[in-house]
Amino acid sequence: MRAADNVSEQRLNQRLAALARLGATPAGGVNRPALSLADAQAQELMARWGQDIGLEPSRDAAGNFFLRLPGGPEGAAPVLSGSHLDSQPTGGRYDGVYGVVAALEAAQALLEAGVPRRRPLDVVAWMNEEGSRFAPGMMGSSVFAGARTLDEIGAVCDSQGLSVAEALRATALRLAHIPGRPLGGAVHAYVEAHIEQGPVLDRAGVPVGIVTGIQGKHTFRVEVDGEAAHAGTSCRAERRDALLAALAMVRALTEVMHDAEDIVKFTVGRFEVMPNAPSVVPARVVFSIDLRHPDTGTLRRLSAQVQPLCEAHAGPCTVQVTRLSAADSLVFPPEMQQRVKQAAEALGIPAIALPSAAGHDARYLHGIAPSAMVFVPSRDGITHNEAEYTDSADLAAGARVLTEVLQGLLA
Amino acid sequence: MRAADNVSEQRLNQRLAALARLGATPAGGVNRPALSLADAQAQELMARWGQDIGLEPSRDAAGNFFLRLPGGPEGAAPVLSGSHLDSQPTGGRYDGVYGVVAALEAAQALLEAGVPRRRPLDVVAWMNEEGSRFAPGMMGSSVFAGARTLDEIGAVCDSQGLSVAEALRATALRLAHIPGRPLGGAVHAYVEAHIEQGPVLDRAGVPVGIVTGIQGKHTFRVEVDGEAAHAGTSCRAERRDALLAALAMVRALTEVMHDAEDIVKFTVGRFEVMPNAPSVVPARVVFSIDLRHPDTGTLRRLSAQVQPLCEAHAGPCTVQVTRLSAADSLVFPPEMQQRVKQAAEALGIPAIALPSAAGHDARYLHGIAPSAMVFVPSRDGITHNEAEYTDSADLAAGARVLTEVLQGLLA
Missing domain, CATH: 3.30.70.360 (Alpha-Beta Plaits)
Incomplete structure (x- = not known):
């Protein structure tokens, strides 16, 4: 039974299009700062989609958002998969949000396929990966992983003088209907799908990248x-x-x-x-x-x-x-890279290995759990730009590889 | 009868202090952008002070503000004296506002002295001299003098995308209780008092400058x-x-x-x-x-x-x-410079001639009427800065020379 076969290219694209309307810019991009109204609306929309298929939404004190697909015995450490929903001021429609939507698509495909699961899967959207409104970025994932404290990030202010602590409180009030969950906890493994944000896959004409590490x-x-x-x-x-x-x-x-x-x-x-x-x-x-x-x-x-x-x-x-x-620069565990490579091979999807020039939340998860990343191409390498684009078929190919990897990790 | 003897150093300073509260910054300076709420409040306060002593407030379509001391036959061209009430974002308490308050002080001194007047005196505050919120500056005086049109300046937008035309409308609504007056009209002469904004008078230890021209x-x-x-x-x-x-x-x-x-x-x-x-x-x-x-x-x-x-x-x-x-650079008419020189001599106030390195509304009035400027020192030449400072005695000396010059022009 291969859950990846249940990945729907159409559903994936419809969800990406719906999320792109939250903070949409006139030039076709997205401006969705961390902890803004649009960012909260994106979590709300994710919660709705998750609940529609039986996933359980929750939020932690660092503003991270989760959708749980239950599995395994009580207290089993979950597999996490996701990325972020915030964007640069003139960002594109794929950076971050693709990894969250792909993880939801994988959860739905796993559910529909009814594959056995020995542990839960948490679809996750980390708070403030971009570091644009509040610098530096990767705040939610670094606090989750214990690399920074809530107090440290809480004191950071945006250019209007508003602090992360104040923005977190405002967002928590707005999303008070979503249950809370404790910060951190054991993680069995982490897999993040993301657009490459560089030209390598696009130039090679290959739909999937096996990420070796982060610069x-x-x-x-x-x-x-x-x-x-x-x-x-x-x-x-x-x-x-x-x-x-x-x-x-x-x-x-x-x-x-x-x-x-x-x-x-x-x-x-x-x-x-x-x-x-x-x-x-x-x-x-x-x-x-x-x-x-x-x-x-x-x-x-x-x-x-x-x-x-x-x-x-x-x-x-x-x-x-x-x-x-x-x-500093990091290398993902070879056995995790191997899982991505084998998943692509099993599905007959061409894939090459490449390093990530951009930073990602996986940097911090790498510190607490075996982690991996799956890339899909960025047309002409254009990113952090409203013209950011990835072909719909490539988005689906990445989601299929992600689903296959997660199925293996849950088994 | 010398109206200059009625100039009150105390009253002049109290009015400057009251105006400095409108848009006051924590560091003791002023942030009063053109056509802001604080700018409108400054015109309102001027109107109140003028009405208290029988002057008639009015505003024109370019947002310029006037206080008329009547005099002479119906239709006689007025003498104008004033400067501006708007400031730089981190401006001082004297730039512009001194010239407006000194002109009001002169009008009050002339009124109290009961000297004969063959024409009206208009105390004036020109709209947007600084050009900080809306660039370029000297908008009100240039439109009054016919050098620019209302349509030209109306299209200029601030960094928030709000146009001068919109800001003018909002300010006019806020100050609807002040009567309107036609834009422009014949001017008999114009005299503007201002802080030097350079170090020349301060270093020379001289309280008054006879301005030869503008760079x-x-x-x-x-x-x-x-x-x-x-x-x-x-x-x-x-x-x-x-x-x-x-x-x-x-x-x-x-x-x-x-x-x-x-x-x-x-x-x-x-x-x-x-x-x-x-x-x-x-x-x-x-x-x-x-x-x-x-x-x-x-x-x-x-x-x-x-x-x-x-x-x-x-x-x-x-x-x-x-x-x-x-x-381009300009030179004020020698006979107008002579009036300032003779007024200082008559009052026994030391004065030296110097050019203005800064631009002023007098640049545009110079195009339509004989114009002059009276400078007072800026401590250490510091200006466009919250630390801007002029000694109270020097402020009064400048106002006395201004009053003497205006008495001569009205006679």
């Missing part, structure tokens, strides 16, 4: 303080222009991070100027650094240069560099 | 378009990072604008990144340029280099450069 990522917040002054009266020699100092830092960093092989990923994605008025010399700039490299040694070496470089280019301003996160 | 200013909006991409997966070679392109432009401009004499004023004050998320390669940057030089020839030469330089440094991005305003 390391260090993130920083850099705060540059100068002094506000009148654009028409203050002399250049007397200015303490925070924008010019910040630009000098970014330029110096860009030069140091430059590698001929083009493997280093260095990004300044957030850059905010205060007071941000045309005739006022900028008093303050806050910018982000996102630095990644598949080799942990290289990543650490580059990361160590951020603070001294910023300080060396502060000019008449002052600078404070805070490292927000420092995740 | 020219050209402003631009630069829009850089790249492409959003994932910070962890997109290769450097394939990125179209709008932030890096904008940074290269600002750097090239800074180099070209560098003069050994430190006379050029070049400022990038507004700089906005979209989508502004830590793990997304910036898709778009919009930044402002404020360029000033007292020599019109030099200003025009530098101004002409902005667009080609931005285009040359766009890299894989595209750029659109829009010149928002191009005001």
Whole structure:
């Protein structure tokens, strides 16, 4: 009995389309910040779909959402599968949400097939993977795995000054009809399906990727303080222009991070100027650094240069560099990679092995349970962009492989 | 009979303190954007003070506010005196508002002295001098003087997408109890008191400045378009990072604008990144340029280099450069400068001549009537900053000179 045969491409796509309407942007993308109304509505919709087929919804104190397919004896550690429902401000329709919908599709296929289950399956949507509204990301999964505490993430504020703790309370009130569940707990295994967010599978023309590991990522917040002054009266020699100092830092960093092989990923994605008025010399700039490299040694070496470089280019301003996160590169257990490979082979679906250049919640689950990831292609590698696209047949192929892997883990 | 003797330093300061409460910031400054609630409240407070002493408030279609001290035969062209009530986002307590309160103080002193008047005096607060919420600034005075049309300024939007036309309508509804008056009309003369916003008077230890003219200013909006991409997966070679392109432009401009004499004023004050998320390669940057030089020839030469330089440094991005305003340097009529000089001499108040490095509404009034400006010191030249400060005795000295000049113009 192969539950994967019950995966419905049509149902999968209908659910993705329905979720894409929550926070839909005019350009066809999605803006669904973590703990926003649209994010809560997405959990509500998932709860409804789950309840319709007999799954039990629940939420934990970190804002993570679960749908349980019961199985096995009382207290058996569950298999978890899912991803996240939050998006970037101009995000696409697949990043994160595909992994949640694919896990629901797998649960439904397993249920319909009536395969024996020795443990429960929890479909999961982790809180704030993107780290866009509240930085850094992967908050829900890191707290679930015990790598961060609720207090730590609770103090983080968005650009409007609202804290994660306040947003969690507001969302919990809104979703008070969904039962609570304790934070954390034993996990038998974790499998996450996701779009690749890179061009490898698309260029190779292969529908499924067996993810070998996740490239390391260090993130920083850099705060540059100068002094506000009148654009028409203050002399250049007397200015303490925070924008010019910040630009000098970014330029110096860009030069140091430059590698001929083009493997280093260095990004300044957030850059905010205060007071941000045309005739006022900028008093303050806050910018982000996102630095990644598949080799942990290289990543650490580059990361160590951020603070001294910023300080060396502060000019008449002052600078404070805070490292927000420092995740080294990781490799998924070979036996878990093997499960994905064998599932694809059993279903006759072409698959290749590749590393993940992007970070995922699987990073934190990897710390507490055997974990694996299944990729599907991203057209032209475009992601974090409203034009993000994956072919419907590839989405279904990934969900079939996921279902086959989960069936094995539950057996 | 010298009306200037009736100027009350205490009353002047009390009014400035009362206005500083409208839009007060925690750090002791003022955030009173044009056409905001606080800005309307400031006009309301001015109306109340004027009505208490028999002045007649009115507003025109451009959101300018007037208090008339009647005088002379029906239809005589008024003398105008004032400045603006709006502020920068982290502005001080004196920029603009001093000129309005000093003009009210002068009107009250003239009234109390009972000096003969052959024409009316209009105390005026021009709409949106700062150009911070809606760029470019000096909107009210430029429309009053016929240099721009209501339609032109009405279409300008703030960063929230609200237009000047909409904000004007909302403010007009809020202040519907203040009578309307026709836009524009003949002006006999215009005199504007203002803080210097530079260090010259403060360093010289002189309380009053006779303003010789206003340095020219050209402003631009630069829009850089790249492409959003994932910070962890997109290769450097394939990125179209709008932030890096904008940074290269600002750097090239800074180099070209560098003069050994430190006379050029070049400022990038507004700089906005979209989508502004830590793990997304910036898709778009919009930044402002404020360029000033007292020599019109030099200003025009530098101004002409902005667009080609931005285009040359766009890299894989595209750029659109829009010149928002191009005001050349101007000199106030010598006979108006002479009036200020003689008034200071008559009152025994030390005064020196100096140019204005900052732009003022007097720029546009200069186009339709003989105009002059009276400066008072800015401590350490600090302005567009919450720490902006002028000594109370200097504020009063400036108001006395203004009153003496206005008495002469009304006679």
